[in-house]
């Protein structure tokens with residue numbers, strides 16, 4: 307047969323990727339050691355050398371999460387994959403779940419849990435607020451959920467959720483605690499075991515400065531036991547935690563092929579975790595706190611309003627700033643991208659149209675990044691048209 311589609315002319319041109327400073331909520335720029343890791347030749351997913359790299363990654367995740375859980379691994383897919391893995395594996399159809407919905411991440415968990423036929427209860431808050439222990443206790447008593455979902459770093463609103471005491475509280479109510487730390491891991495303290503978190507997940511593309519497309523996850527013994535004693539198989543084969551646990555060497559059985567993992571991205575993740583271990587978690591937390599507080603002071607000097615009013619509730623990784631009055635947020639983000647080679651973004655979900663979001667993640671959490679974005683914002687406020695809203 308003659309071919310009906312010719313080789314595309316577009317592909318004869320060289321690949322063009324602009325070089326930008328990524329100060330959105332992620333992906334953040336890759337650190338140079340991570341870029342180098344991505345230039346290695348690929349190896350097969352069933353070779354001992356690959357298993358060793360996967361084991362190194364598991365050690366790195368345990369350090370970053372501060373956990374000793376055996377069932378700790380990386381997933382092929384960004385943070386959304388980890389969200390879906392938690393829901394699909396932990397919850398059986400008809401079970402009651404409770405979700406803290408104070409931004410887009412809670413909204414998405416609700417959508418995922420509804421898809422599998424869970425009884426979903428939402429605790430809805432206006433964007434920019436977090437949950438107190440008293441509020442959570444009320445929800446647990448009222449709805450008797452088997453799982454409670456909470457977001458540590460709410461990147462759509464800029465909120466940092468406190469975590470001390472929530473695990474014990476959930477356990478007193480026979481409920482498992484799942485925490486999303488995609489936007490906070492490495493930037494704000496988190497102690498999985500001490501805080502009694504049953505499932506914790508994060509992403510590769512934020513503080514870890516790794517390519518997007520991988521997530522990290524760990525399960526407590528209670529969570530593992532719920533998954534391994536399910537009455538029904540989870541609806542997805544690819545995201546079945548029992549199969550993944552085996553392939554990642556987290557059960558006591560010989561490893562069996564499950565799916566082909568993103569080998570090169572895992573090399574990169576291994577190096578990101580090594581960098582975090584070299585730097586030390588406490589130093590990394592302090593670096594983010596200091597850089598972000600400096601950003602907040604400089605934004606306020608420009609006359610801009612921080613979206614989260616309570617200083618201790620502000621996420622030390624992603625900052626939300628109210629869109630300056632009279633401006634269209636899109637004009638500002640486009641101006642920074644085109645004229646200053648800096649990415650910042652607008653709001654997301656419930657914060658869409660309300661805020662600009664600036665992320666200082668990993669190697670980007672520096673005073674120099676803040677100085678650059680503040681200079682660019684000053685320039686944007688002078689040059690972007692004021693619209694009549």
Ligand code: GLV
Pocket residue numbers: 331332461462654
């Ligand atoms: C993605 O994680 C975002 O916060 O935009």
